[in-house]
Amino acid sequence: MTTERTDATALADSIRHAGLRVTEPRVAVLGVLENESHIEAERVFRAVLPLVPGTSVQAVHGILAAFTQAGLVRRIEPAHSPALYERRVGDNHHHVVCTGCGAVEDVDCTVGHSPCLTPSSSGGFQIQTAEVTFWGLCPACQAAVPA
Amino acid sequence: MTTERTDATALADSIRHAGLRVTEPRVAVLGVLENESHIEAERVFRAVLPLVPGTSVQAVHGILAAFTQAGLVRRIEPAHSPALYERRVGDNHHHVVCTGCGAVEDVDCTVGHSPCLTPSSSGGFQIQTAEVTFWGLCPACQAAVPA
DNA sequence: GGGCTTGTTTTGAATAACTCAAAATAACTG
């Protein structure tokens, strides 16, 4: 077996193909993002540190910013939460955030993209994208706070 | 004429009816929010300071938090922006944010509330609200960056 | 395969936007 999680080579290729130089911390960061979705910079840092000792939080922020700009990852910023990064990219999917514990899950747009992308009065704005965030209770929190 | 902008008495009444004590800084803050929509705490502070000298930024944050909790104002947190407060409340309307200058405008939900409130796979979440943010270029920025 | 150029990361500091807490103060209740 040459594949442990997502082969480091595959990660390196993604990075290279995005036009970025391949470095140890970058491979590690991308690896973390493959395994965990909707993760914040601080947690990425803590996951990367043991893999690549000496990595700094600032580097992680820089890497995540570079990845985001290169389209390798997507950055979302739900209210009351630090920025979260996810590997799933290229499809404009949406998110549900638990009002209890902050857990985040992906949500596919119900109705194609049309309804969301056509506000009734756009006030002259030239709309590019629509971002939908659903707020509600996750299963675990529903159980914790019955009714 | 007894009405200058929104009568201070009317503002005081709103505050009292929300179950809060009426104080000078609170009336001033609410007054600012009546005149300007989608305004950030810092700017509220700068607008209130000359009206009620001695007001602190922390007080403004506290007031805005109290107002938000009491349902007097709504707080939104678009990505890449500090929290914004608006007086329009009680109807779940949405927002367009200009990707150029950050200007924010209200947008009424196109299709009632249904489509937005019914994600295809809610992953077991008990959805309470849906928040939609449109991103695009405002008229001014369209003019600035032709084609 | 060693040097070079340029992109990355480290190191160290700074910032923005809030939040927390204790003491002073002022609204409403009676």
Next chain:
DNA sequence: CAGTTATTTTGAGTTATTCAAAACAAGCCC
């Protein structure tokens, strides 16, 4: 008007992130 309790001031602290200079290392060239 006095008392109780909510609010605000004052002062400090935090979180999440950004900036900048110097050290470092990838990938290209020969």
